[in-house]
Amino acid sequence: MPxxxxxxxxxxxxxxxxxxxxxxxxxxxxxxxxxxxxxxxxGTVVLMLSIFEDADGKKFVPRNATAAIAPRSTAPIFSVYDxxxxxxxxxxxxxxxxxxxxxxxxxxxxxxxxEKGLPQISFSEAxxxxxxxxxxxxxxxxxxxxxxxxxxxxxxxxxxxxxLEILATTTVILLQAGMIAVLIVQDRRRRRAEAELxxxxxxxxxxxxxxxxxxxxxxxAHELNQPLTAILANAQAAGRLLxxxxxxxxxxxxxxGEIVVDDKRAAGVITELRRLLIKGETTLEPIDxxxxxGETLALARSELVVRQTRIANRTGYSEMPxxxxxxxxxxxxxxxxxxxxxxxxxxxxxxRLIEIDVQRRDTEHCELSVSDNGPGLTDETRNAAFKxxxxxxxxxxxxxxxxxxxxxxxxxxxxxxxxxxxxGARVVLTLPLDGQRx
Amino acid sequence: xxxxLVYLIDDDARVLSALxxxxxxxxYTVRAFPDAEAFLRxxxxxxPGCAVVDLHLPGQDGFAVQEALxxxxxxxxxxxxxxxxxxxxxxxxxxxxxxxxxxxPVDADTLLAAIRQAEVREASLxxxxxxxxxxxxxxARLTPREKQVLDQVVAGRLNKQIAGDLGTVEKxxxxxxxxxxxxxxVRSVAELSQLVQRVGH
Numbered sequence: 001m002p003x004x005x006x007x008x009x010x011x012x013x014x015x016x017x018x019x020x021x022x023x024x025x026x027x028x029x030x031x032x033x034x035x036x037x038x039x040x041x042x043g044t045v046v047l048m049l050s051i052f053e054d055a056d057g058k059k060f061v062p063r064n065a066t067a068a069i070a071p072r073s074t075a076p077i078f079s080v081y082d083x084x085x086x087x088x089x090x091x092x093x094x095x096x097x098x099x100x101x102x103x104x105x106x107x108x109x110x111x112x113x114x115e116k117g118l119p120q121i122s123f124s125e126a127x128x129x130x131x132x133x134x135x136x137x138x139x140x141x142x143x144x145x146x147x148x149x150x151x152x153x154x155x156x157x158x159x160x161x162x163x164l165e166i167l168a169t170t171t172v173i174l175l176q177a178g179m180i181a182v183l184i185v186q187d188r189r190r191r192r193a194e195a196e197l198x199x200x201x202x203x204x205x206x207x208x209x210x211x212x213x214x215x216x217x218x219x220x221a222h223e224l225n226q227p228l229t230a231i232l233a234n235a236q237a238a239g240r241l242l243x244x245x246x247x248x249x250x251x252x253x254x255x256x257g258e259i260v261v262d263d264k265r266a267a268g269v270i271t272e273l274r275r276l277l278i279k280g281e282t283t284l285e286p287i288d289x290x291x292x293x294g295e296t297l298a299l300a301r302s303e304l305v306v307r308q309t310r311i312a313n314r315t316g317y318s319e320m321p322x323x324x325x326x327x328x329x330x331x332x333x334x335x336x337x338x339x340x341x342x343x344x345x346x347x348x349x350x351x352r353l354i355e356i357d358v359q360r361r362d363t364e365h366c367e368l369s370v371s372d373n374g375p376g377l378t379d380e381t382r383n384a385a386f387k388x389x390x391x392x393x394x395x396x397x398x399x400x401x402x403x404x405x406x407x408x409x410x411x412x413x414x415x416x417x418x419x420x421x422x423x424g425a426r427v428v429l430t431l432p433l434d435g436q437r438x
Numbered sequence: 439x440x441x442x443l444v445y446l447i448d449d450d451a452r453v454l455s456a457l458x459x460x461x462x463x464x465x466y467t468v469r470a471f472p473d474a475e476a477f478l479r480x481x482x483x484x485x486p487g488c489a490v491v492d493l494h495l496p497g498q499d500g501f502a503v504q505e506a507l508x509x510x511x512x513x514x515x516x517x518x519x520x521x522x523x524x525x526x527x528x529x530x531x532x533x534x535x536x537x538x539x540x541x542x543p544v545d546a547d548t549l550l551a552a553i554r555q556a557e558v559r560e561a562s563l564x565x566x567x568x569x570x571x572x573x574x575x576x577x578a579r580l581t582p583r584e585k586q587v588l589d590q591v592v593a594g595r596l597n598k599q600i601a602g603d604l605g606t607v608e609k610x611x612x613x614x615x616x617x618x619x620x621x622x623x624v625r626s627v628a629e630l631s632q633l634v635q636r637v638g639h
Contacts, residue, residue: 222494222521222542226450229519229543233456236546237463246463255459262452302521305449306494350497 029056030068037073044075048089063087076138082129085152090138091130096150099127201406206279208403209331212338213276219303223269227262234259272299276327284411286434289320289329289368290358296333297356308349309341314357320366321434324411332404332415336370336427339400343374343425366433369418371426382417404429442557443487446470447477447503448519449495453542457490460546466553474498478506486564488537488556490549493520493527504534513563515556519544566637573637576622584618587611591618591627592634 013022025036032055037046051065063083070077070088078092085091110118128146132154135142145151159166213220238255241247272295293315304311322329337354344352354372361367377385386405401415408415411431418426444466448454454470461468467485471477473495489507493500504516515537520527528539537559538552580588583604590600597615601608624630 218522218524225521225542226453230450230452230456232543233453233460233546237456237460240460240463240546258452258456262456265452302494305496308497308499310496 027055030054030058030060030065033065033069034072037069037075037077040073040075042075046073046075046077047092048077048079048084050081076134076140080126085129085131088134089131090134090140091128091149093126094129096127096129098150201410202279204399205328205331205403205407208399209276209327212331212334212400213273215338216300216303216334219300219306220269220273222302222306223299224266227266227269230262231259231266234262269299276330278327284323284325286321287324287326287329289322289324289366289431290315290318292324292326292329293333293356293358293368296330296337299330300334300337304337304341304354307341307345307352309344309352309354311337311354311356314355320358320360322366322411322431323434324431325407328407329411332407332429333368333370335400335404336429339427340370340372340374340425343372343376346375347373360433361430364433364435365413365430368429368431369426371418371421371424373424376422376424377417382419385417386415441467441485442553442560443467443469443483443485444553445477445487445489445491445514447472447474447489447495447500448492449473450492453492457549460549461553464550474500474503474506477503482510482512484512486557486560488515488517488553488560490517490519490553493518493531501530501534504531504536508535512567515559515563517549517552517556569637573633579621580618581614584614584621587614588618588622588630591615592631 015022025033028036030051033051040046048066048070050062051060051069052062053059054065062081066077066079066084066089067087070084073088076090077088079085079089080092080094082094082096085094107118128149130145130149130151132142132151135145142151234255238247238252241251276299293313297311297313300311333356337356340354341352344354351373354370356368356370358366358368386401405415408429408431413429413431415427415429418428444461446454446457446461446468447470448457449472451472454472458468458470467487469480471480474491475497477489478498489503491500491503495503500516500518500520504518507514507516516531516535517537518528518531518539519542520539521542523539523541531539537556540548540552577585586604587600590603595603597608597611601611604611619625619630622630622633624633
């Protein structure tokens with residue numbers, strides 16, 4: 001495909017060569033060449049010779065002309081010039097420096113071996129050269145290439161170029177992934193364990209509450225019995241008066257009114273008990289700590305009467321907003337009151353006194369304190385009191401305070417003895433104030 | 439309507455009110471108190487009556503009321519009410535002489551039966567007290583000699599033996615004995631022995 005076909009080519013190839021038709025492209029403009037090769041059918045190959053000047057008289061370095069034409073070709077372009085490789089041609093049998101070098105070496109070898117009459121001129125032995133990118137482009141099977149083929153522009157894969165780096169990086173990534181997986185599994189296990197722990201804590205708190213209620217069952221029976229006693233007496237009195245026709249409508253109305261009030265009182269006790277007995281959720285709701293104290297004292301009243309222990313509620317009527325679980329906070333208050341009652345039992349009944357108070361500690365915390373005038377605690381027992389199974393009581397499990405402290409902690413608060421209190425024992429529960437309401 | 443007085447002691451105002459109504463409907467006079475201290479501060483009235491006490495009271499409990507009442511000259515029967523039927527408590531109450539130990543909520547019939555029993559108990563106590571007062575008054579009128587004769591007669595000794603012991607003659611013993619019998623208001627030795635045994639020392 002030179003600008004003008006010379007004699008040599010015509011002589012070598014003719015119009016048919018080895019069963020293939022031969023066409024010559026020449027005397028075309030660069031555009032003409034580009035169009036001509038851009039439309040070749042399959043089964044065609046192009047042999048690129050040299051273009052120094054096109055039909056428009058434009059001058060070229062042949063390699064540049066090839067570079068302009070070859071990429072447009074729909075058929076593989078072969079050439080005989082080593083310098084064309086890289087412009088888009090597929091390749092060809094070419095003189096290469098390698099080939100020349102090899103011939104020269106053979107010649108020198110023969111000369112050194114003492115051979116005489118060696119040729120003065122040696123023709124170079126062409127070597128097959130291909131452009132890897134071009135054979136890939138035309139889908140030529142590399143296995144068909146002669147073994148000595150000089151393959152150029154072979155794009156080495158990343159793997160070949162950076163094998164070590166890739167191996168190292170992959171290893172690092174795998175290790176990291178493994179580590180992440182392990183951490184995720186651990187995290188999940190930890191979360192599951194935490195959830196399980198929280199569930200068990202709730203369960204334990206509930207069990208402890210239930211056993212506390214069991215201890216107080218007599219007192220609760222009394223709390224229920226009082227309204228029931230009043231109801232029964234009122235109803236039977238009314239019945240008797242009616243029988244004897246000694247009752248007027250007003251008195252009957254009054255009796256019925258009292259029955260209704262007492263019935264509601266009994267229902268209130270049952271509601272309170274239910275609230276303490278149901279397992280409940282861990283949700284913290286806005287509640288009034290003063291009310292918790294008041295309702296707990298109402299529940300514990302009978303028990304304290306039986307134990308002949310006086311309790312002084314110093315909370316007054318001011319509201320103390322906290323976020324908490326009503327039943328669990330009641331559990332703490334009940335526990336503290338019962339402990340205090342136990343502590344005072346050594347004193348004569350007329351002197352036994354428990355004091356309960358709720359105070360603002362600072363802008364963000366409030367404290368509930370229960371103090372008794374019992375014998376107090378030694379530093380040793382004070383420290384051990386919150387540990388499980390550290391009861392000083394003959395029939396105590398020693399879980400009460402430990403559970404109360406875990407409840408306090410779950411409420412974001414603390415539960416501890418007042419170290420400075422000397423008139424007996426004083427336990428202080430500190431809770432964060434509910435900021436939204438205060 | 440009986441004049442029987444029922445002292446009602448319970449720390450629950452509503453229970454007091456309902457029980458008072460019930461007892462009043464049966465014709466009893468009721469005086470209600472919220473605790474033992476208030477009841478015991480109240481001056482004792484010389485009217486037949488009993489006490490219905492809740493065992494568990496703030497301050498002094500029902501047992502304290504029972505003790506205080508039995509220490510008084512005019513003993514009043516006690517009926518206990520309690521929220522829980524505790525066996526040791528009931529044994530202690532009954533041993534200390536309680537009429538009954540009732541568990542709340544108490545049925546009207548049960549409570550009224552106990553109060554009637556208390557009435558009977560109170561009446562017999564009252565009678566014994568009267569007899570005792572009478573007996574003591576009679577004894578007080580005896581001379582020392584007549585008193586000595588009474589002791590010997592009750593011990594079953596004959597006039598002759600008594601005379602020997604007291605260093606006197608049988609005739610004198612007979613006179614002392616007749617005066618003593620008259621002062622004591624009895625006609626036979628058997629009657630005297632019975633009286634001494636029932637009210638006795």
